[in-house]
Amino acid sequence: MDETVRLRVNGEQVELACGKDERLIDLLRERLGLTGTRFGCGEEMCGACMVLVDDRPAYACTFAATDAAGKDVITIEGLGSEAAPHALQSAFLELQAGQCGYCLSGIIVSAAALLKRNPAPSRAQIAEALDPHLCRCGAHHRILKAVEAAAHQIAASPA
Amino acid sequence: MTGPSLPRSLLTNPRLSQWIAFEAGRVLISSGKVELGQGILTALQQIAADELCVDMARVEIVSGQAPLTPDEVYTAGSQSVEMSGGAIGLVCAQVRETLVAIASDRLGLDPATCSVRDGRVHADGAPTGIDYWGNIDALDLDRPCDGSAPLLSRRKPRFVGMPVARIDLSEKVFGGGFIHDLTLEGMRHARVLRGGFRDARLATLDEARVRRAAPVDILRIGGFTALVAKRQRDVEVALAAARPSASWTVDAPDADAGTADWLVRQQCSTRTIQAGAEPAPSNSAIRLRFSRPYLSHGSIGPSCAIARFDAGRLEVWTHSQGVEQLRQALSMVLDIDIANIAVSHRHGAGCYGHNGADDAACDAAMIAKHFPGVPIRVQWTRSDELSAAPLGAAMAVEASATLGEDGMPADWKLEIWSGSHGQRPAMAGRPNLLAAEEAGLAQPAADVLDVPDAAGGGGTRNAFAPYVLRGQTITHNLLTRPTPHTSALRGLGAQVNVLAIEGMMDELAAAAAIDPVAYRLRSLPDERARRVLARCAELCRWSARGEAGTGVGLGIACSRYKNHAAHVALAARVEIEDEVRLTDIWCVADAGLVVNPDGARNQIEGGIIQAASWTLKEAFSLGDETTVSRGWSDYPILRFSEVPEITLEMIDAPDLPPLGVGEVAVGPASAAIANAASHALGARLSTLPLTRETIAAALLRGA
Numbered sequence: 001m002d003e004t005v006r007l008r009v010n011g012e013q014v015e016l017a018c019g020k021d022e023r024l025i026d027l028l029r030e031r032l033g034l035t036g037t038r039f040g041c042g043e044e045m046c047g048a049c050m051v052l053v054d055d056r057p058a059y060a061c062t063f064a065a066t067d068a069a070g071k072d073v074i075t076i077e078g079l080g081s082e083a084a085p086h087a088l089q090s091a092f093l094e095l096q097a098g099q100c101g102y103c104l105s106g107i108i109v110s111a112a113a114l115l116k117r118n119p120a121p122s123r124a125q126i127a128e129a130l131d132p133h134l135c136r137c138g139a140h141h142r143i144l145k146a147v148e149a150a151a152h153q154i155a156a157s158p159a
Numbered sequence: 160m161t162g163p164s165l166p167r168s169l170l171t172n173p174r175l176s177q178w179i180a181f182e183a184g185r186v187l188i189s190s191g192k193v194e195l196g197q198g199i200l201t202a203l204q205q206i207a208a209d210e211l212c213v214d215m216a217r218v219e220i221v222s223g224q225a226p227l228t229p230d231e232v233y234t235a236g237s238q239s240v241e242m243s244g245g246a247i248g249l250v251c252a253q254v255r256e257t258l259v260a261i262a263s264d265r266l267g268l269d270p271a272t273c274s275v276r277d278g279r280v281h282a283d284g285a286p287t288g289i290d291y292w293g294n295i296d297a298l299d300l301d302r303p304c305d306g307s308a309p310l311l312s313r314r315k316p317r318f319v320g321m322p323v324a325r326i327d328l329s330e331k332v333f334g335g336g337f338i339h340d341l342t343l344e345g346m347r348h349a350r351v352l353r354g355g356f357r358d359a360r361l362a363t364l365d366e367a368r369v370r371r372a373a374p375v376d377i378l379r380i381g382g383f384t385a386l387v388a389k390r391q392r393d394v395e396v397a398l399a400a401a402r403p404s405a406s407w408t409v410d411a412p413d414a415d416a417g418t419a420d421w422l423v424r425q426q427c428s429t430r431t432i433q434a435g436a437e438p439a440p441s442n443s444a445i446r447l448r449f450s451r452p453y454l455s456h457g458s459i460g461p462s463c464a465i466a467r468f469d470a471g472r473l474e475v476w477t478h479s480q481g482v483e484q485l486r487q488a489l490s491m492v493l494d495i496d497i498a499n500i501a502v503s504h505r506h507g508a509g510c511y512g513h514n515g516a517d518d519a520a521c522d523a524a525m526i527a528k529h530f531p532g533v534p535i536r537v538q539w540t541r542s543d544e545l546s547a548a549p550l551g552a553a554m555a556v557e558a559s560a561t562l563g564e565d566g567m568p569a570d571w572k573l574e575i576w577s578g579s580h581g582q583r584p585a586m587a588g589r590p591n592l593l594a595a596e597e598a599g600l601a602q603p604a605a606d607v608l609d610v611p612d613a614a615g616g617g618g619t620r621n622a623f624a625p626y627v628l629r630g631q632t633i634t635h636n637l638l639t640r641p642t643p644h645t646s647a648l649r650g651l652g653a654q655v656n657v658l659a660i661e662g663m664m665d666e667l668a669a670a671a672a673i674d675p676v677a678y679r680l681r682s683l684p685d686e687r688a689r690r691v692l693a694r695c696a697e698l699c700r701w702s703a704r705g706e707a708g709t710g711v712g713l714g715i716a717c718s719r720y721k722n723h724a725a726h727v728a729l730a731a732r733v734e735i736e737d738e739v740r741l742t743d744i745w746c747v748a749d750a751g752l753v754v755n756p757d758g759a760r761n762q763i764e765g766g767i768i769q770a771a772s773w774t775l776k777e778a779f780s781l782g783d784e785t786t787v788s789r790g791w792s793d794y795p796i797l798r799f800s801e802v803p804e805i806t807l808e809m810i811d812a813p814d815l816p817p818l819g820v821g822e823v824a825v826g827p828a829s830a831a832i833a834n835a836a837s838h839a840l841g842a843r844l845s846t847l848p849l850t851r852e853t854i855a856a857a858l859l860r861g862a
Contacts (some may be wrong), residue, residue, distance in 0.1 A: 019392065026392055036334015040459050041541040045791035048459055076334035089332045096324060096757055099765055100196030100509035101331030102460040108332065130799040134791065136459050137196055137509040138768030139761065140802040 005069045010078025024063035036076035047133030050106035057110045076105040087150040097146035099137030111147045165306045166245035172229035176300040178250040191231030192239040193223035193504040198758035199239045201325045209312035210251030212275035223504025225482040233481035237819025252308035262289040322757035338505035339463045343534035348391040350398045352384040354407035355784045365404035372400030381599035414782040417553035419450035422576040427636035435630030438570040446559040449659040451847040453779035454551035460508030461539040462515035466523035469532045472499045477520035478507025488584035492595035513646035515548035521592040542789040551648030552578035556659040566671035574634040580617030580651040581610035615721040621653040624660045626682040650825035657826025661716035691728040691747040692717045699730035699745040708841025714834025720823040725750035731831040735839045741803040751815035762820045770828035772797035
């Protein structure tokens, strides 16, 4: 039996009929066309599907869509766009932090949550925050440096 | 450059028009190579812009659209810059020279006074009004490329050698860019029901139970079973219901499949390659056996494909590394004339070789044939990406040598046991497509072939030691039973061969009581190899290396990829308590002219980290359904908190031809880490991965 779920996605109020077995990733990718959230494993082991739910990183691949009712969900598309990029997105491009790029949506989302709660993380703290994420291309170094660069950029820009 | 030394890509695709077209102020460059995250499209754009003397923004690369783009076989072997870049460079240079000739003929100018600026000919600095776009017919693009035009990208480049930002990365940081995001009108979703092994074939299925779970069509062709529905959620629910109601026939692999002891007792075809003097029998040889288990490509995004069959024509969208070869293989198994098949590349997650991409494409095509006019999207599960996709071959390599009277190695022998590293679609005329085998449309080949030595070898890749030796004997035992389906994984056999050669050099140096770097330099003839090794030793402060057996180790290794491509020397530092912690890597690479320095660095760093992950952590577990690797918890790879610091230097060699870099570091990285861990322990470690268990076993053996 479907139930009506109201939530905010990237700042916009949405209302959808969701089944009990529907997951947040399906809602985002298929119902809302927000395909930047990536399917990687479906078992919280790779971090490719990470989104923010009320500012905290959450695995969209296992998060029940009905549990998102009343929540504020941010995806990679909600962080920034080519016209108005988030400091992290700019830093990742500046440092060419990625190869195939499949892991980047989830990593950038987790990094955004980290910078929100800790604006000046150490390298070790960044690595710890990104440990739920797998990158198979081996772009880890650039990714760590890009998060540091974004933190500096945010600190240097007027609030 | 003259005719006989043309890149292979030009010999098979000789006409200029196969590579280049001009359109409304833009240049369209066609390539058969595809973007895997390695930045090839950007490198090709740089080369084309330099040779044509146009701004990079005018150049658009059309890649991997079979049959429209040139057939350049697979995007593999770190050859794309050499092959596709080499071809595109010569094609564009010839077109540029033709434009200059048109201008000088028409205006009676000395060609030496003419130059091309952003596509327009200037004479003595003044515009002539003659450009590419107004002279498309006169450029006569339907003639062959003769390879005679001088290459500006070598002599005075504007873009080549610059750290140009990758054209494919920008949309990906905003959430776009992948085949997984592609939606076609009326598209339906499909899942293929698979057992825990590639060889598992469905015996029974409670179809009623599956249909009760969700509104799906069940398509069964022999042992191939697909679930199809309008909504993705429905196929997933149906798949979850199907799994417990399915039974399988499978000859489960041995529990110890992939170990060195298992490999050496398998049925093999054996050949011997001899270079120089035959070895003399010796009882005093140092003999060491190195091995790696089966490895997974471990792409982060499980494979995905879309296919549509309409009015006898099949269109396929795939992240395959070889679109033309996939097209040929699909034609073989689906009984569709190849003229009626089009295969288009779209970006997938990094693949590092032959992962599930081609098999997913065949899945989609097989299903699409039964739903005419309906686009079918197949998404693999994580479990299938690990257990149904081709694996990287397990290998054992036994090195043996005696110490000559001069302290240098004598009687050098290397014996290799390995499955195939080359079973891609259409290789050796075989489809090599899983769904076709399941459906009984193709039989698995009765025999097994490996990548030929002329193409760089599979199990024999980098099997020849780069040192001055009186002779080398290589025995190649190719596993001939079709044990787990293995195929290309980054570097093929180079990882374990370099591990063995460089581990052996350390042991021989120790026996001769000579420093390992000095020992290598004594017998390393190639100047470029000596330079990278000496520089790497400097970078890692080799001279301050401590005693063996302290728990902290420094190790070094070098190799020339495929014995004819880029040179790499690499040092690793580890600390061992319970586990091996890799703290630092120093790497020096000489890849000739580097088209995109930042892109090349990114590739080498990635190769180092992937090899570190293989060396320290990765082992694909076979055995039965309870032990096979199905998820990341069964197949851990290196995480952010485990990656080492990396110091990387590229030798500046702009006068030497460009060489690929994607795979060049995996052998030396693996060998340097193993040498460092052996130094830390004061005992030889030769079984990968270097986990607590394998280290304990090595110490027990040594005790």
